[in-house]
Amino acid sequence: MEDWSKVEWVKTELRDYYKPKLKRDLKRNPTPEEVDAKFREIYPNLHFNLLVGTYEGVSVQFYEIAKFTLEEFETFYEDVEGYFTEKFGGGWFKLNMYEGPTFAMCVNYKPKAPPKWEHLLPKDSKKS
Numbered sequence: 001m002e003d004w005s006k007v008e009w010v011k012t013e014l015r016d017y018y019k020p021k022l023k024r025d026l027k028r029n030p031t032p033e034e035v036d037a038k039f040r041e042i043y044p045n046l047h048f049n050l051l052v053g054t055y056e057g058v059s060v061q062f063y064e065i066a067k068f069t070l071e072e073f074e075t076f077y078e079d080v081e082g083y084f085t086e087k088f089g090g091g092w093f094k095l096n097m098y099e100g101p102t103f104a105m106c107v108n109y110k111p112k113a114p115p116k117w118e119h120l121l122p123k124d125s126k127k128s
Contacts (some may be wrong), residue, residue, distance in 0.1 A: 001040075001043065001074075004036075004040070006077065006078060007043070007077060010043070010046075010077065010097075011036075011039045013097070013105050013107055014039065014042070014097065014104055014105050015035070015039075016105070017099070017104040017105050018035075018038050018039060018042055018104075019035060019038070022034065022035065022038045042099050042104075043070075044070065045070075045099045045100050046070050046073070046097055046098065046099060046104075047067070047068065047069055047070060047073075047097075047098050048067065048068040048069075048070075048073050048095055048096065048097055048098070049064050049066070049067050049068075049095075049096040049098070050064070050065055050066040050067070050068070050084070050088075050093060050094070050095055050096075051063060051064050051065065051093065051094040051096065052065050052088070052091050052092065052093055052094075052115075052117050052120075052121075053091065053092035053093075053094070054121070054125065056125075060092070061125065062094060063120075063121050063122060063125055065088065065117050065120040065121070066088075066120070080095065080107075080109065081109045081111050084109055084111055085111040085113050087116070088115070088116050088117040088120075089111075089113045089114050089115040089116035089117060090110075090111045090112050090113035090114060090115055091110070091111070091115050091117060092108070092109075092110050093108065093109040093110070093111070094106050094107070094108055094109075095107045095108075095109065
């Protein structure tokens with residue numbers, strides 16, 4: 001990553017994931033520089049799953065409709081909601097972030113547009 005300021009929002013979203021562990025490891029509050037260094041350490045290990053919510057009766061069921069490597073994510077991280085709207089249309093999306101196999105954080109998006117994702121749902125979902 002050449003310009004870390006472009007992923008500042010990712011660092012902010014993930015802070016509750018990596019800062020407490022860093023604090024435990026250091027046995028003190030980390031400095032801003034140490035927090036930045038920890039984020040830069042975990043960033044290359046990130047990957048992402050996209051889920052969409054569908055109303056089924058009185059509840060919302062979420063289904064995975066896409067997976068993104070870090071390299072794929074870096075093609076749209078500056079306008080995530082715009083990318084989702086263009087590729088998947090509108091809906092209730094959850095972008096799950098993982099460091100390796102470990103769930104780290106979820107960011108919600110609710111773009112307003114006609115859905116383009118319904119064909120991606122599993123055959124046994126109540127929406128398909």
